[in-house]
Structures are given as C-alpha cells and as structure tokens.
Amino acid sequence: MGTKLGKIITGEESPSTAEFLFVIDNPIVKKGQYVEVNSSGQKFFGYVSEITKSNRYFERPESVAEYERNGSMNEKFPSDSWEYSVAAVKLLGSFKDGAFIRAFIPPSPGSDVHDAEPEMLKRFLGFEDDGLLLGDIEHHDVKARVSMTRLFQKHVAILAMSGAGKSYLMSVILEELLDRPKEKGRVAVIVVDIHGEYIGFRHDARYGGATKIVDGSEITVPLKKISPSSLQEWLPNLSPVQREVLSDALIGLRIGRRESGDRYYSMKDLAEAIEASDKTDDAKSKKALKRALGSIKALKFITAKEENPKMIADVKPGHLLILDFSTIDDLRKKQILVSLFARKLFKLRKKGKVPPFVLVVEEAHNFAREKAEASEAISKSVIETIAREGRKFGASLCLISQRPVNLSTTALSQCNTHIILRVTNPNDLEHIQMSAEGIDSRIAKSITSLKVGEAILVGEAVNYPTFVKIRKRKSEKRERGKPLHEQAIEFENSQKKKDEGVEAFL
Ligand SMILES: Nc1ncnc2c1ncn2[C@@H]1O[C@H](COP(=O)(O)OP(=O)(O)O)[C@@H](O)[C@H]1O
Ligand SMILES: [Mg+2]
Known part of the structure; x- marks a missing residue:
C-alpha cells in the first residue's frame, strides 16, 4: 500500500x-x-x-x-x-x-x-517491464512502458496539431523499436518521411548502422514491374475503353517481350503498343490515354530497366528504412510511390518474405484522405487494405496526422491505439473523440490543455486512457534544409558579395 x-x-x-x-x-x-x-x-x-x-x-x-x-x-x-x-x-x-x-x-x-502503489499501477494500466519506454506518467513514479505487441498488433494513430510533438514522439518510438534485442522480437520499420525529419537516425552513432535512407527523387521503377491495375489506379479518370486498351497493351508487351527474350520495355514502347492496339479505333481516345500516360512519365521514376534501389532488401528486423520524400514536390508522385511500395511490402509480408513490419506514414491525411478526388486518392486504397487486413499478417500502420478530419475514417477506425497530443481545434477534437473509443469528455477537455510533448494514450495499448509525458529523445535531431536564420545570413552574405562585385566593377 x-x-x-x-x-x-x-x-x-x-x-x-x-x-x-x-x-x-x-x-x-x-x-x-x-x-x-x-x-x-x-x-x-x-x-x-x-x-x-x-x-x-x-x-x-x-x-x-x-x-x-x-x-x-x-x-x-x-x-x-x-x-x-x-x-x-x-x-x-x-x-x-x-x-x-x-x-x-x-x-x-x-x-x-x-x-x-507503482507495481499495482503498472499492472493496472497495462505496462510491461520490457515494453517500449515512451515517458513518465503524472504524479507517480511509474514509467510508461507500453507493450510492443499491444501497440503494433493492430494499428496506431498519432494525432495532434502541428508542433505538438508528433514527430518527436515517433522518433522516441523508433529508438525503442531499434533498441530492442532480438530475443524480445524485433520488427522492421519503414518511415515515409515527408519533411526529411528522420534522417538524423542515419547520422546517429547509436542508430546509424541500422538505418538506411532512400532519397525519394532517386527512386526508379522498371515499367515491367508495374501492373495494369497499378497504372489504372494512378490514372483513375480513364474511360472503360481506355483502361482496356492500356492493360491490353501492357500485357501484350509483357508476353511479346518474354517470347522474344528481351524482357525490357519502356514508356515509349507502351505508347507505341497503344497506338497499334486494335481494341478501339477511336484515335482521340488513344491520344488522351497517351497524354495521361505522359503525365506519369513526367514524374520521372519509370525506367525500362533498373529498379533503384531495391528497397525491400532493407526491410529487416530491428532496422529502419527511411523513404525521404522531402526531395519530391509532386503529391501525386509521392502517393504513387507509397502505393507501389506499400503494396509490395504487404504482398511480401503475406508470403512471409519480409519480417513483420511497422509502416509509419507522416502526413497520413495526404495519403489516405477522407474525401479525396479520385486523382488524389492513389495510395488510399492500399492504406485502407493494410488497415483492414494487416493485423493477421503482422503488417502494422502508424498513421501520423495534424488533420485527422481529413484522414480516411476507414483507416482511422482500424487504429486501435490513439496517441493524442495537444489539439485545440474543436473540429479536430470532435473528430478524434468520435473515432477513438474511451475518450470521455474529461479526457477530451484535457487534450486542449496538453503541453508540447505531453500525450494521452487511448485504446488497445493501455488498459485505461493514460497521460504520458514523452521522454527526451536519445538520437540526434537533424533536418533536411537549413534553419531560417542560416538561410537569412546566407542571403545577406550573397547580396553583400553582389554589391561588392558591382562596386568593384564601377
Ligand atoms: N517530448 C518532447 N520533449 C522535448 N521537446 C519536444 C518534445 N516533443 C516536441 N518537442 C519540441 O517541439 C518541437 C515540435 O515537435 P514536432 O515533433 O516537430 O511536432 P509535430 O511533428 O507535431 O509538428 C520539436 O522541435 C521539439 O523541440
Ligand atoms: Mg511533424
């Protein structure tokens, strides 16, 4: 007592x-x-x-x-x-x-x-001695050690307004996952890093060895690895006839090339196959289809031959694979790459060819948007699929969002653990309250008064909604791009040089 x-x-x-x-x-x-x-x-x-x-x-x-x-x-x-x-x-x-x-x-x-008593409280809240150490709870000498299985058996949503500490918390979780010894069970972790916020892990003395970064702008995928259904997903506005022409042309290329022994084909070959297709003689329709394909080609990631890099090889237990998308501007390209990669990952997981994994998606509302136009919903279906079916296969999602209202309710409702940091927008708050069981009005009220780095855990991972003060991170924080003050100094220096140049000239 x-x-x-x-x-x-x-x-x-x-x-x-x-x-x-x-x-x-x-x-x-x-x-x-x-x-x-x-x-x-x-x-x-x-x-x-x-x-x-x-x-x-x-x-x-x-x-x-x-x-x-x-x-x-x-x-x-x-x-x-x-x-x-x-x-x-x-x-x-x-x-x-x-x-x-x-x-x-x-x-x-x-x-x-x-x-x-701390020991009782630990049991009561459902913490485990070898769980992931996220921080401290209020008023008691008890560490918030959350069971990895309970947290990632199903899916996790980290929701809060911008600047509340979502990415910081994610870094803490990554550290805990990477620090786990083999005997306790380790998962592979893949992060879709939109702002290049996690690249510090690669440079960190402790975690660098287990971290691999892939620069999103350098990813290339050979056309032969792209299925007709993928292309159709990326071009949702095609007519039924255009879809047929496209898949017929692609399959024709695949079979034809296989027979001739030359396994490679390019977007140009595809355009020619469409031109030659006898599925329709509507020239206009074919032209529109080629134009649509041109917009995919312009994203510059489809090649004839090389797949670069072979990312799946870096999906390893206790390892972190960072897809650094801060170098890609186009949202559609980001969605396409997420869709391609997530599909492959899930398929290989179902066959047991990759270890159980956690796929972390930052800005998840941009990849599984609730009310998206078809052209902006490219990665939504795969995320919803993993959300619905992933748990049976050890395929876990961790969706991070500052716009929960815009996040697919299908995906969100499959997240059995919610980690909520500071939220002040009443719409977001209401949405979170509806989507997570166990948030009563007392907890909802306390969410608005949370400080940066303070979180409330609700759902599967804990027995009872629990306030947690997130611990300090151990890893180095490093971000792509320079901080504002450095950019400002650089600008002024370059201006000064220009002025000096002009003066010297005069
Ligand atoms: N648990 C924490 N402990 C200390 N500082 C934190 C913590 N969480 C967040 N911060 C600070 O707040 C800033 C914003 O956090 P960040 O994780 O980038 O927010 P978000 O991803 O929600 O926009 C970080 O740069 C960090 O300095
Ligand atoms: Mg963030």
Whole structure:
C-alpha cells in the first residue's frame, strides 16, 4: 500500500460503484492521481477527478459579511484549522483474486485511501517491464512502458496539431523499436518521411548502422514491374475503353517481350503498343490515354530497366528504412510511390518474405484522405487494405496526422491505439473523440490543455486512457534544409558579395 491520503466519507450519493469522496489528510493529493482502497476483501482502484475545499466558517454569506465589517473573520476565529479538502474519486475497477474487474460493490465509508502503489499501477494500466519506454506518467513514479505487441498488433494513430510533438514522439518510438534485442522480437520499420525529419537516425552513432535512407527523387521503377491495375489506379479518370486498351497493351508487351527474350520495355514502347492496339479505333481516345500516360512519365521514376534501389532488401528486423520524400514536390508522385511500395511490402509480408513490419506514414491525411478526388486518392486504397487486413499478417500502420478530419475514417477506425497530443481545434477534437473509443469528455477537455510533448494514450495499448509525458529523445535531431536564420545570413552574405562585385566593377 502506498502512502495514506485520507478516509472515505459519506456523500449524497456516494460511495457508489462509480465514485466516492474522501477527506484529505495528506497534502500530496493531486487531481489525476491514482488511489487505492482496501475494502470488503478487494482492492479498489480509481483516480482523483476533482478536489474541493470547504470551511464551516465561510458557509453563510450574511455572517461572513457581518464579521468582515468589523475586522477579519480569520483574526476572531480559528477558521484556518477548519479548512478541509475533499477529493472526488472516479472508480476504475477493483482487483480481486489476481485480476482486475469492474467494481460491483462500493468501498465502505471510513475506509482508508492510499496512494496507488507503482507495481499495482503498472499492472493496472497495462505496462510491461520490457515494453517500449515512451515517458513518465503524472504524479507517480511509474514509467510508461507500453507493450510492443499491444501497440503494433493492430494499428496506431498519432494525432495532434502541428508542433505538438508528433514527430518527436515517433522518433522516441523508433529508438525503442531499434533498441530492442532480438530475443524480445524485433520488427522492421519503414518511415515515409515527408519533411526529411528522420534522417538524423542515419547520422546517429547509436542508430546509424541500422538505418538506411532512400532519397525519394532517386527512386526508379522498371515499367515491367508495374501492373495494369497499378497504372489504372494512378490514372483513375480513364474511360472503360481506355483502361482496356492500356492493360491490353501492357500485357501484350509483357508476353511479346518474354517470347522474344528481351524482357525490357519502356514508356515509349507502351505508347507505341497503344497506338497499334486494335481494341478501339477511336484515335482521340488513344491520344488522351497517351497524354495521361505522359503525365506519369513526367514524374520521372519509370525506367525500362533498373529498379533503384531495391528497397525491400532493407526491410529487416530491428532496422529502419527511411523513404525521404522531402526531395519530391509532386503529391501525386509521392502517393504513387507509397502505393507501389506499400503494396509490395504487404504482398511480401503475406508470403512471409519480409519480417513483420511497422509502416509509419507522416502526413497520413495526404495519403489516405477522407474525401479525396479520385486523382488524389492513389495510395488510399492500399492504406485502407493494410488497415483492414494487416493485423493477421503482422503488417502494422502508424498513421501520423495534424488533420485527422481529413484522414480516411476507414483507416482511422482500424487504429486501435490513439496517441493524442495537444489539439485545440474543436473540429479536430470532435473528430478524434468520435473515432477513438474511451475518450470521455474529461479526457477530451484535457487534450486542449496538453503541453508540447505531453500525450494521452487511448485504446488497445493501455488498459485505461493514460497521460504520458514523452521522454527526451536519445538520437540526434537533424533536418533536411537549413534553419531560417542560416538561410537569412546566407542571403545577406550573397547580396553583400553582389554589391561588392558591382562596386568593384564601377
Ligand atoms: N517530448 C518532447 N520533449 C522535448 N521537446 C519536444 C518534445 N516533443 C516536441 N518537442 C519540441 O517541439 C518541437 C515540435 O515537435 P514536432 O515533433 O516537430 O511536432 P509535430 O511533428 O507535431 O509538428 C520539436 O522541435 C521539439 O523541440
Ligand atoms: Mg511533424
């Protein structure tokens, strides 16, 4: 049992199986603190939901006003010693015969209330000694060590406004995943890094060896590796006839080349095959199809021969593969690459050819948008597919977003753990509340007052919504691009040189 905090008193409708009041005799009691009570042969667990103070001397306005007119109440009476603090506790359950259950009877008035013991609290919240160390919980000496399996068995959403600490938290999670020893089970981690925020891992003394960065602008995919259905996904506005022509031409190339022994073919070959196709004689339609293909060609990642790099080779247990997309401007290209890679990853996972993995998608609302036009929904279907089917195969998603309202509800609803950091926008808050079970109005309210680096964990990974102060990261932080002040200095220096050049010339 932890330190004694007070004694249960009788309230109007308490103690009940939902709540009780206790009069505080220890000043360490804080709102949000977990407490335990031994009563009726079981151990009750709850948290302090509110603290109120009372003082008999100040109950009646007319007498307080009268006494104050002729001096001070506090001088005339021992009023200070009549101040009491009463804590309201919400019961979370009870511990009986080695298991946590709901409370079926209330604890008795007069029972002592104690600070929750760290060991019990750990078990109550569902932390594990070899779990991922995310940070500390409030008011107690308990580390938030979340079971990797419970967190990533299904999928995770990290939601918060911009600047609240999502990417920082993700870095902490990456460190924990990379630090895991083989015996405890290691997953492969792939990060779709939109802003080049994770590249520091490659340069870090501790994690660099296990990290590989792929520059998105250098990725090339041979046309022969691209299926007709992929091309159709990227060109959603094609007519049924155009689709048929396209897939016929592509399949024709594949078979023809295989027979002739030359396995390679280019976008130019495809355009020619379309031209020659007898599936339609509508020249206009063919031309429009070629133009559409031209827009894919312009993204400059389809080649005739080389696949560069062979990313799948870097999907290894305990390793981190960073797809640095900060070098790509075009959203469609990013979506196409995510779609291609995620499909391949999932397919190989189903065949057992790659290890169980966690695919982290930053700015997930851009890759699985709720109300996207077809041309902007390219990677949505694969993300939704993994969201729905991934858990059976150890294919886990970690979706990070500052615009949860725009994130596919199909994908979001499959995220069984939500980690929520600061959110102030009421629309986002409402959306988060609807999409995550277990967020009651108390928790929703506290989300708006979270500080940077403070999070609430809800769902599968914990037994009860838990406040966590995210720990400091161990890895080096390094970002693509220069900080603003360096850019400004560089600009002024270059201006100065120009001026000097002009002066010298004159
Ligand atoms: N747990 C934390 N501890 C210390 N600083 C943090 C923490 N979380 C975030 N920060 C600070 O806040 C800044 C913004 O965090 P970031 O993760 O980039 O936000 P987001 O990805 O949500 O936009 C970071 O540069 C970092 O300095
Ligand atoms: Mg971020």
